[in-house]
Amino acid sequence: MGDIANSLSGAASLIASGDATLASIVLLSLKVSLSAVALATLLGLPLGAAIAVGRFPGRQGLIVLLNAFMGLPPVVVGLVVYLMLSRAGPLGDLGLLFTPTAMVIAQTILILPIIAALSRQAVEDAWVEYEEQLRSLGATGMRAALTLIWDIRFSLLTAVLAGLGRASAEVGAVIIVGGNIDGVTRVMTTTIALETSKGDLPLALSLGIVLITLVLAINAAAYGLKEMAQRRYG
Amino acid sequence: MTMRAPTSILPLAVRDLSFVAGGRTIIEHMSFELAAGPRTVILGANGAGKSVLMRLMHGLLRPTAGEIAWSAEHAGRKQAMVFQRPVLLRRSALANVLYALELADSPRPGEQARKALADVGLSHLADRPARVLSGGEQQRLAIARAWALRPQVLFLDEPTASLDPTARHAIETAIDAIHAEGTKIVLITHNLGQARRLGDEVLFLHQGRLVERAPVDRFFTQPASAEASAFIKGELPWV
Numbered sequence: 289m290g291d292i293a294n295s296l297s298g299a300a301s302l303i304a305s306g307d308a309t310l311a312s313i314v315l316l317s318l319k320v321s322l323s324a325v326a327l328a329t330l331l332g333l334p335l336g337a338a339i340a341v342g343r344f345p346g347r348q349g350l351i352v353l354l355n356a357f358m359g360l361p362p363v364v365v366g367l368v369v370y371l372m373l374s375r376a377g378p379l380g381d382l383g384l385l386f387t388p389t390a391m392v393i394a395q396t397i398l399i400l401p402i403i404a405a406l407s408r409q410a411v412e413d414a415w416v417e418y419e420e421q422l423r424s425l426g427a428t429g430m431r432a433a434l435t436l437i438w439d440i441r442f443s444l445l446t447a448v449l450a451g452l453g454r455a456s457a458e459v460g461a462v463i464i465v466g467g468n469i470d471g472v473t474r475v476m477t478t479t480i481a482l483e484t485s486k487g488d489l490p491l492a493l494s495l496g497i498v499l500i501t502l503v504l505a506i507n508a509a510a511y512g513l514k515e516m517a518q519r520r521y522g
Numbered sequence: 523m524t525m526r527a528p529t530s531i532l533p534l535a536v537r538d539l540s541f542v543a544g545g546r547t548i549i550e551h552m553s554f555e556l557a558a559g560p561r562t563v564i565l566g567a568n569g570a571g572k573s574v575l576m577r578l579m580h581g582l583l584r585p586t587a588g589e590i591a592w593s594a595e596h597a598g599r600k601q602a603m604v605f606q607r608p609v610l611l612r613r614s615a616l617a618n619v620l621y622a623l624e625l626a627d628s629p630r631p632g633e634q635a636r637k638a639l640a641d642v643g644l645s646h647l648a649d650r651p652a653r654v655l656s657g658g659e660q661q662r663l664a665i666a667r668a669w670a671l672r673p674q675v676l677f678l679d680e681p682t683a684s685l686d687p688t689a690r691h692a693i694e695t696a697i698d699a700i701h702a703e704g705t706k707i708v709l710i711t712h713n714l715g716q717a718r719r720l721g722d723e724v725l726f727l728h729q730g731r732l733v734e735r736a737p738v739d740r741f742f743t744q745p746a747s748a749e750a751s752a753f754i755k756g757e758l759p760w761v
Contacts, residue, residue, distance in 0.1 A: 306528075417609060418609050420577070420582055420605065420607060420609075420610075421609035422609075423582055424580065424582065424602065424603045424605075425621070425622050425625050425667075426598070426599065426625045426626065427600075427625055431625070435621075439611050439612045439613075440612075483680065520651060521612040521613075521651045521653055521654070522612065522651055522652075522653025522654040
């Protein structure tokens, strides 16, 4: 019990003092995960919508693939990106391995299927309701997909949040492609893993508290936004 | 007779039309012609094939056999449809009309959208989110959206099915006004009073077949087919 109490009070004072190391780790985490979410949203939403609205050979296979890839193991994604970006790899010349950019790439690949698969489902449900009306008005293909995305934008927030949750919580991918280098590629989850094994429990615990608080705050804000939109737009 | 522009998509010729879905024949060898002018009401019991027939004419469904021949090219852009349950976008009432006009490459969408809203008496709600309007207002908005496109043919699938009498009256007034401007009205209704008020001629469907076609008055007073008499008796047992 003493250990936990000590760690907790240590964590509290670290957070309260606005410790510089702590702050830089939190900032980098946010930067990496939010960039990955932005990229994956930009690619995943239109992809999901296109699959929802489109009729093409291999569509069902693609849906199964996307759904399966929602559960991609982060370490495997990390390994594949590592192989791509390592010196001898096809993209080795870019010199991206062990940089935050590499971490963004890995997380984007990790959460793209989540955002695409969940938005595919949401858009497809909406399409059932909207299809005849939109076709009657002459909206088909990409035009119809964009209309749907915009019309259910607040529901799609859930898909984006699922991606953000996954990105901010995973360790495996970022630790492999980022290398967990102090001051360069160390993020909340990798630091927690490292400091726990080193025995620096206050830092690990304070990062854990910050991480959970952030995730809670983001979800609360998104929920509030959705509720407001529901009342405002019906 | 109404004056017709040289590019009229009417008359519409439906020839030997059949539609099968999931092994069930819904429309069976149907042939008829729809001319510009008279308001056509499609009547029949549930499952007679009314909605499917309308969707086939409007191009939302593809015939299994037979053909739907309009008299001019690009007929799809010169017709509009109002559904039983209007699907409105999560944006303002005005923006819903604008959306349809922009899809149709309308030259002055803003002006036309405002005029269409005024025509159905919704100007004061132009900036309200469409989905928070009442059921009757939503349906009037759906009619404004269709009417803004200045279609030559307006299909209406039970537009007042779930509305109260006041809202129904507002819709009927709007449909009358649209017809007065020369638009062909094709209406499905279960309300025989409405059929009498809004219709000039009746297409009576029974089990996927066109059983009777007659002017409205004659259809109700002297139905020629046994199916039609039974239908009218069933709907209006006191007559």
